[in-house]
Amino acid sequence: MEPRSLFTRILMHAVIAILVLIWVIPTLGMLVSSFRQASDVLNTGWWTVFKSPLEVTQFTVENYESIIERAGMGTAFRNSAIIASIGTILPVTAAAFAAFGFSSLNFWGKKILFGIIIGLIVVPLQMTFIPVLRIYHEIGLSGTFMGVWLAHTAYGLPFAVFMLHNFFSALPRDLFEAAYIDGASVLSVFFRIALPLSVPALASLIIFQFLWVWNDLLVSLIYLGGTRDVAPLTVRLASLVGSYGQDWHLLTAAAFISIVVPVVVFISLQKYFVRGILAGSVKS
Numbered sequence: 001m002e003p004r005s006l007f008t009r010i011l012m013h014a015v016i017a018i019l020v021l022i023w024v025i026p027t028l029g030m031l032v033s034s035f036r037q038a039s040d041v042l043n044t045g046w047w048t049v050f051k052s053p054l055e056v057t058q059f060t061v062e063n064y065e066s067i068i069e070r071a072g073m074g075t076a077f078r079n080s081a082i083i084a085s086i087g088t089i090l091p092v093t094a095a096a097f098a099a100f101g102f103s104s105l106n107f108w109g110k111k112i113l114f115g116i117i118i119g120l121i122v123v124p125l126q127m128t129f130i131p132v133l134r135i136y137h138e139i140g141l142s143g144t145f146m147g148v149w150l151a152h153t154a155y156g157l158p159f160a161v162f163m164l165h166n167f168f169s170a171l172p173r174d175l176f177e178a179a180y181i182d183g184a185s186v187l188s189v190f191f192r193i194a195l196p197l198s199v200p201a202l203a204s205l206i207i208f209q210f211l212w213v214w215n216d217l218l219v220s221l222i223y224l225g226g227t228r229d230v231a232p233l234t235v236r237l238a239s240l241v242g243s244y245g246q247d248w249h250l251l252t253a254a255a256f257i258s259i260v261v262p263v264v265v266f267i268s269l270q271k272y273f274v275r276g277i278l279a280g281s282v283k284s
Contacts, residue, residue, distance in 0.1 A: 027259070029046045029047070030252045030255055030256055031252075031256055032046040032047075032049055033046045033248070033249060033252040034063055034064070034249070034252040034253040034255075034256045035059045035060060035061065035063065036049070036059065036060070036063075036249060037060050037062075037249070038249045041248055041249045041252075042248075063249050063250055063252070063253035064253050064257070066250060066253075067240075067250055067253045067254045067257070072228055072236060073233065073236060073254055073257055075228065075229070076231055076232055076233045076235070076236035076237075077233055077257060079145075079229075079230055079231060079232045079233075080214060080232040080233040080234070080258075080261075081261070082145060083145060083148055083149070083152070083213060083220065083232050084210055084213045084214040084232075084261075085210075086145070086149050087148065087149050087152035087153065087156075087209070087213040088206055088209045088210045088213060090149060090150075090152075090153040091152065091153045091156040091157045091160050091209060092160060092202065092205055092206055092209060094153065094157060094160075095156075095157055095160030095161045095163075095164050095205070096164055096195065096198070096202070097190075098117070098157075098161050099160075099161050099163075099164035099165040099167075099168050100164075100168050100190050100194050102114045102161070102165050103165050103168035103169045104168065104176060104186075104189075104194075105186070114161075114165070117157070117158050117161050117162075118158060118161070118162050119158075120157075120158040121158045121159055121162065125155055125218070125219070129222050132151065132223075133222060133223065136223060141223075142223065142225075143223070143224055143225055143227055143230060144224075144230070145230060147223050147224075148219065148220055148223045148224055151219055151223055152209075152213050152216070152219065155219070156209050156212065156213075159208075160205055160209065163201065163204075163205055164198065164201055164202075164205065167198055167201040168194060168198065171194065171197055171198075175193055176189055176193065176194075179192075179193055203269045204269075206269065207265065207266060207269050210262070210265055211262050211265070211266070214233075214261060214262055215234065215262065216232075216234060217234040217235065217238060220232050220234060220235055221235055221238075233254075233257065233258045234258065236254075237251075237254050237255065237258055240254055
């Protein structure tokens with residue numbers, strides 16, 4: 001290997017290692033602090049536990065018990081799971097049908113309609129809050145899961161259609177034509193050929209949409225309000241900053257609860273992530 005190429009690889013791996021440390025160290029500190037007692041959190045840094053890591057007395061689960069029971073984080077976790085799961089399934093499903101139609105079917109006004117949908121990507125969400133919220137108040141969707149599901153579906157649909165359209169457009173046309181010649185219907189081609197081949201793109205889109213919905217605060221705060229029965233983790237965590245502003249040991253426990261699911265989802269689907277990002281970038 002040439003010295004210049006070797007130096008480039010070493011430099012690249014060093015940069016990646018630094019970026020990993022920048023992400024891991026604060027997360028590790030938050031995890032350790034979430035299991036420490038309040039007095040320890042206030043008087044010593046989280047890194048001091050490594051001086052005697054086997055000393056069990058310095059760790060406790062009372063922080064999590066207090067957050068789940070008193071602060072309602074258990075209910076908020078359930079609400080976030082409900083909002084994020086349906087708020088991901090609806091736009092991804094609708095986008096898959098729409099993207100396949102735009103890429104494989106011919107109908108009047110296709111390019112105009114596709115351009116309008118893609119143009120919605122640049123529309124700021126804030127412009128829609130007041131008119132949509134007024135409509136929700138009139139039809140009774142304000143403060144309900146259905147309202148926030150529809151909002152996340154509408155906000156996520158343009159990008160989802162754009163991403164899947166690029167992938168479907170890159171699939172070999174010969175596969176579809178052969179299926180049509182054999183008598184397959186459009187739905188059969190979609191479910192039996194297009195969808196199985198689009199797993200990487202769908203997985204990547206699911207990661208994007210799920211993480212965006214799970215970490216969302218603004219949309220949930222606007223359409224759900226602060227109602228405890230339907231408030232997700234982000235809304236409850238924001239309220240804890242004011243209610244438990246001095247109890248950092250409780251805030252770290254609540255924050256760590258909120259990041260567990262996104263980390264698990266990303267790790268589970270990471271093998272599809274890069275493939276999905278590159279899907280459709282090269283025309284076959």
